[in-house]
Amino acid sequence: MFALEQVQTAMMQALDHGPAFLPDHLFAGTHARILAGMKVHANTISHARLVALEDTFPRVLALLGHARFNEHSRLYLEQPGVTAKTLAGIGEAFPAWLATSGETGAAVDLARFEWLWLEAYHAEDAVPLRLADLAGLDEQALLDLAIAAHPSASIGTFDRNVHEAIGREVPGLADAAAIMVIRPDADVLVSPANVAMRAIFERLDASQTIGNLLDHFDEPECKDRLSPNDFMAALIALLEAGVLIRAKKQQVA
Amino acid sequence: MVSDHLSWSGSANNRYPDLLPVPYTDEALGHFARQIGRVQDRLKRRILIENPSRYLAFAHDEMSEAQFLHMLCDLTGCGILLDINNIEVSATNLGLDAQAMVDSIDPSLVGEVHLAGHAREERPDGVFLIDDHGSAVSELTWSLFARFIGQAGRKPVLIEWDTDVPDYAVLLGEAAKAEAIMREQASFVPLNTPSLDQAHVCA
Numbered sequence: 001m002f003a004l005e006q007v008q009t010a011m012m013q014a015l016d017h018g019p020a021f022l023p024d025h026l027f028a029g030t031h032a033r034i035l036a037g038m039k040v041h042a043n044t045i046s047h048a049r050l051v052a053l054e055d056t057f058p059r060v061l062a063l064l065g066h067a068r069f070n071e072h073s074r075l076y077l078e079q080p081g082v083t084a085k086t087l088a089g090i091g092e093a094f095p096a097w098l099a100t101s102g103e104t105g106a107a108v109d110l111a112r113f114e115w116l117w118l119e120a121y122h123a124e125d126a127v128p129l130r131l132a133d134l135a136g137l138d139e140q141a142l143l144d145l146a147i148a149a150h151p152s153a154s155i156g157t158f159d160r161n162v163h164e165a166i167g168r169e170v171p172g173l174a175d176a177a178a179i180m181v182i183r184p185d186a187d188v189l190v191s192p193a194n195v196a197m198r199a200i201f202e203r204l205d206a207s208q209t210i211g212n213l214l215d216h217f218d219e220p221e222c223k224d225r226l227s228p229n230d231f232m233a234a235l236i237a238l239l240e241a242g243v244l245i246r247a248k249k250q251q252v253a
Numbered sequence: 254m255v256s257d258h259l260s261w262s263g264s265a266n267n268r269y270p271d272l273l274p275v276p277y278t279d280e281a282l283g284h285f286a287r288q289i290g291r292v293q294d295r296l297k298r299r300i301l302i303e304n305p306s307r308y309l310a311f312a313h314d315e316m317s318e319a320q321f322l323h324m325l326c327d328l329t330g331c332g333i334l335l336d337i338n339n340i341e342v343s344a345t346n347l348g349l350d351a352q353a354m355v356d357s358i359d360p361s362l363v364g365e366v367h368l369a370g371h372a373r374e375e376r377p378d379g380v381f382l383i384d385d386h387g388s389a390v391s392e393l394t395w396s397l398f399a400r401f402i403g404q405a406g407r408k409p410v411l412i413e414w415d416t417d418v419p420d421y422a423v424l425l426g427e428a429a430k431a432e433a434i435m436r437e438q439a440s441f442v443p444l445n446t447p448s449l450d451q452a453h454v455c456a
Binding site for chain 1: 261263264266267268269270271273276278280281284308309310311312313314346347348374376377378381383
């Protein structure tokens with residue numbers, strides 16, 4: 001008689017390391033039928049994980065070809081901690097795996113882009129702050145307004161091959177300084193971002209008031225110094241893209 | 254309708270994306286009853302628990318699958334999602350009587366029926382079925398469905414076909430067949446039936 005925990009532990013060990021880890025007398029039936037049953041489960045699990053990686057990184061799959069992608073996938077799935085993730089999250093460390101496996105910067109960055117896209121897809125919902133929301137604010141109220149990054153938003157720089165590949169579908173992306181990924185509503189949107197937009201976004205790890213941001217980028221020692229006009233233009237572009245949300249006061253850094 | 258399978262898929266440290274088998278023991282019954290209770294309390298609604306496709310049977314099972322499901326219903330107030338293809342798969346793989354398995358299910362506890370096709374492997378030690386949702390519903394599953402509907406009356410039916418999905422007309426044909434069986438077999442319509450056209454196909 002096996003306790004429930006013993007049953008689960010034995011099955012997990014057998015699925016990970018082979019049927020030799022199955023204790024005698026756990027299952028009814030002949031050895032051949034037990035092996036056939038375990039094989040069905042092992043195949044289903046392996047197939048689901050491999051398909052999850054293919055679904056997460058379809059462009060990387062197309063770039064590398066099925067054989068090379070599959071070879072990477074199988075080795076990646078053997079790395080510690082990878083199979084502790086849900087199928088939706090199983091690809092999180094795949095870009096780093098490709099990098100350590102000697103893949104090109106284009107392949108690694110394409111994987112990074114696809115992972116950010118999926119993260120945006122699964123991110124929690126939040127109501128974006130829109131330009132119209134600021135219409136009634138006077139200057140002081142605008143400067144005191146605390147903002148944060150939308151939970152689905154990312155703005156990153158990638159290998160030029162990624163810009164060109166995604167740029168075939170998104171106008172203005174091929175020559176853009178950075179790529180913005182955001183899911184303000186139902187759909188994940190990909191659009192170009194400039195240096196100023198990226199600089200502001202990077203300051204939003206913690207919530208900030210618009211006044212604090214303006215002061216920061218106006219400081220002489222700021223490496224990404226922006227004129228007030230450039231700052232406001234970039235802020236408006238971020239608002240129009242849905243990248244910002246209204247922060248709670250207590251979250252302001 | 255909210256439902257989940259009578260199965261498990263991992264531990265706190267590892268995940269196995271499959272429906273792994275549950276030993277039908279008092280200990281497992283207590284565990285599942287607690288878990289179903291938590292879900293129903295959180296959702297504030299009754300859920301259905303689906304009988305799984307089984308490829309393995311535990312040597313120390315203390316009760317049948319139907320007994321296990323019925324006791325879960327008694328303990329938690331949940332219902333049953335009866336997958337009749339899963340009955341055929343489990344019965345064939347484990348050497349059980351599919352008709353007796355269907356007959357042993359209390360129809361009043363069943364809130365929905367699933368139908369599907371399966372893959373078939375001819376092995377030296379007998380046929381082995383794999384629940385892959387990749388083909389038409391088998392003749393045996395149709396006959397088990399007719400038998401169940403004859404006892405239970407109309408039920409919401411979902412036909413699952415999600416690999417090697419055929420033309421839409423084929424899917425509609427499967428749904429029409431389920432509907433025809435319900436028209437023929439169901440000699441009564443439960444009063445709370447919301448619609449006469451309850452057979453749907455899912456791809």
